[in-house]
């Protein structure tokens with residue numbers, strides 16, 4: 002190369018980099034700048050949380066059960082989603098009566114999931130990719146195979162006796178308490194060894210810990226510190242509102258008959274214990290805490306999450322996922338479906354709950370729920386993509402930290418088992434036994450479970466179209482949804498219009514636009530039974546979100562604060578519409594979701 006040519010080449014390179022550099026920098030800055038100056042910013046308010054059910058994500062050793070090495074092998078996939086935080090369901094040592102929600106050693110790893118060094122490698126791998134890790138704190142109860150309980154049941158004098166709630170049988174039968182997972186429905190189980198009953202709000206193998214005993218609280222706080230010292234970034238707290246109990250176990254006042262949850266969630270010393278937990282563990286680290294807010298109402302929520310309470314930071318309510326069930330214990334959905342107006346009211350009420358203080362969360366599915374697509378959208382082939390992406394638009398455009406359940410980014414749907422032998426979940430299996438004993442209608446029950454059973458949301462993750470969806474080389478612990486041949490990561494990866502790529506796009510979109518995170522929310526056109534519309538406003542920025550919740554074409558003319566005649570600029574749309582659009586009525590295709598701003 003001649004000197005002249007070389008010089009020209011260098012100049013050209015320099016110019017190109019001059020041209021590129023500032024632009025790139027400018028773009029970077031714009032994203033950050035938009036957030037600058039916003040008061041009370043916190044990373045956990047801006048985060049998108051991705052929930053992984055480890056048992057079903059990826060099996061590395063062919064035993065049919067997902068494991069930590071499996072997750073480790075898929076960290077680049079998780080990173081590619083753009084999520085900030087991963088919440089793992091319990092990974093601690095457990096006999097798995099309730100898939101890890103029955104812990105036998107809080108500082109050990111479940112054998113099927115791997116070892117502590119696998120855990121350390123996983124945490125390191127996540128942090129290296131800028132992803133935070135949140136674990137599940139299951140501290141209302143342990144497993145009956147925990148050493149504490151083994152000791153506790155040995156004798157009334159054992160030093161661990163008061164780690165649990167015992168009722169001596171010579172005092173007669175204790176006042177009734179309801180159990181979620183008991184074939185008899187009773188939360189008291191007689192134990193002959195010491196002639197006493199122990200309390201278990203959940204399964205018989207899940208005895209409730211006695212938080213009234215300071216030794217128990219210290220054990221839990223020191224266990225939390227053990228994980229924080231390892232670098233864990235927070236805890237999701239299983240049924241945490243239930244930890245404090247009136248240990249005189251009185252007869253329940255009439256207002257709680259048939260409404261045990263609200264009684265369980267209002268224990269006398271609950272907030273004292275949460276403040277202690279904050280002082281002894283949470284406050285020492287920059288970590289997040291989220292209460293599974295069962296039994297929590299807008300009126301009681303602030304006590305858990307307001308900054309000046311020094312307790313927790315977030316909670317997730319049960320109002321949304323409770324919608325559309327018939328009364329009764331066996332989780333039968335109303336065949337008429339759910340009312341969109343009621344749905345809007347719930348999410349609007351929870352938004353306004355945290356308008357001035359505190360911060361909300363939002364989710365439409367998790368390991369205790371049927372699949373989001375089946376429950377709130379439409380999983381028929383014609384509407385799978387549109388309704389999944391519409392629901393994703395909703396979750397990622399509300400003012401609350403979104404909890405996104407693994408597999409929803411693919412549009413995984415309910416498996417709808419035909420027989421009881423396909424189920425693995427303690428909840429379904431026990432309800433079945435209970436109904437059988439009581440001579441109830443088992444066919445009706447099983448039919449209902451096709452929609453509501455928890456196993457619908459727990460089937461193995463669908464990686465590709467190979468055997469068992471690429472989840473395991475062995476026999477999967479729970480059947481794989483047969484739709485894996487078309488609904489899987491590999492198929493969606495390279496399709497620009499896939500549910501997966503839409504999720505990624507929405508995550509980036511939220512990240513770059515503080516109006517979606519911090520902007521105020523206003524419900525529009527409340528009584529519209531087909532469309533959920535709202536505005537999000539931050540400073541001069543005012544955006545409209547319009548979601549068609551039906552399989553029919555809908556027409557919508559934006560009302561105040563937007564004017565129907567205003568020209569619109571479409572920022573995001575799950576049918577790919579973008580840019581300038583004329584004013585007037587919007588025609589929304591089935592399950593169309595649109596985010597727009599008005600062109601001045």
Ligand code: TEU
Nearest residue numbers: 099102139181203239240295368369428
């Ligand atoms: O769930 C809390 C709870 O109360 C559940 O019974 C929930 O209402 C039910 O699953 C809905 O069908 C937590 C965990 O998320 C769940 O997986 C555990 O089984 C339960 O606690 C016991 O630890």
